[in-house]
Amino acid sequence: MALITLNQKLNRLRDTAASTQANHREWVASIRADERLSSTGKNAELAKRYLSASRTLRDLDRQEREALETTRAELERKIFGQFSNDPSAIIAYRDAQDRATALTEKDQSKALAMMHTAKLAGDTTLQAALISRALSAGWDRVVSQYNDDNPTAAGTLKDLADVIHFQTDPDVQFNATSAYSLIKPQELGRHTDAALERIAAEEQPNEGQMWGGALTA
Template identity: 35%
Template sequence: MNSYHKYTSPASIDAIRSGYTKALADIDRNTRRLTPEGLRLEKGRAYIEARDRMNALRDRFRADVNSTRSRLERQLYGANSTDPASIVAMRDAQDRAAKLTNDANAKAAWETAQWSGDTGLQKAIAAQASRRGWSETMAAHTTEHPTTKELFHQLRTLPETEGVGETALFTLGKPQGFGQGDDNYIRSEVNQADQ
C-alpha cells in the first residue's frame, strides 16, 4: 500500500476529481445560455468548490500524519516520565546527543550510555542517528531494543507533508481562463462576480 493512502482515501480524492470533471462538462453543455465570461466564472466556481473539498481532505491527511509522527517520536525519543527531574535529564541527554558529529562518535557514546544504563541518553542518541542516517548507531540501538525497529520503520516511511508527493496527491486542474492565477485569485474573481 502507498504510504500516502494509509492516511487518506484514494476513493475520496477520486470522487472529488470526478465530481469536478462532471461539473465542468455540465457547464460546457450550457454554452448557449452563458456568455464566455459566465462560462469562465462558472468553471471557477466549480473549481473553488472542489478545491475547498480537496483542501479539507488534505488538512485531515496532514493532521493524521503529524499526529502519528508525534506519537512515534514520543515513543522513541520521549522521556518515560512526566517527573520534572526526568524531563530535565532528557533535555540534557538531547543536548549532548545534538553535539555528536558522526556515526562512529555516536555509536561510542551510545555504547557508553548502554553500559551505564542511561536509557534517556540512548534514546537521544538514537534520535540523532535516525535523523542523520547513522546506520551503525541505529543497528546497535535496534539490536539492543528490538521493539524500536518497527517504530523507526514506521517513522521513516511516513509520507511527507507539504511536499511534492502531497501536492501531487491532492492536485486539481485549474479551469481555463484564469491564466497563472492561484486559488486566491480564482476565488477573488468568482466572489467579485457574485457581488
C-alpha cells in the first residue's frame, strides 16, 4: 500500500512537471513571435517566465524527494520499530550509520559478520543501518540473511529496497533530473537567476499587450 500511494503521488508530480515544461515551451514560442515587444521586452518576458517555471519545477522536485524520504522512513520504522528520541539513542544511531557507510562495496563479508553480531546483541539500530547500506550497495547475501532471520519482514524489505533503488540508481536519478529540468532560452545566455530577476524587471509590457487565451492564466 505504501508504494502504491507513493507511485500515485510521484506520477502526479511528474505529470505536473511535464505540463509545466510544455507550457513554458509555448510561452517561449509566443514571446519570440510577438512583434509588439522589443528585444529588451522579449528578454524580460522570457526571463520572467523561465524563473516562474523553474521555481515550480524545483518545488515539484522537492516534493518528490520528500515523498521518497517519508516513505523510506515509514518502511524502516515498520521493519525496525520506532527509534527513541533519547539523546544517547540518537548518538547510537548516528554511530551505527557511520559504521555502515564506512563499509565499501567490497565489504559484504564484513557486513555479514557485523549483521550477525548485531542480531545476537539485539542491536536493531546497527541492523537498520547495515540493511540500508546493503540495499544501496547491492549486497544480496546480507539481504538474504536478514530475510532468513526475519521472514515476516521480507515484503516490507522489498518495498524498502525499491525506494532506495529509486533514490540512488544513477539511471533513475538521471530520469528524475530530466523530469524537473528546464531548458533556458538561448536569449538569456548563462545569466544567473539573480541576473535574470534584473532582466525580468527591465521592461514590462503595456496593459493589454500580452496574449489572450490559455496562456494568460
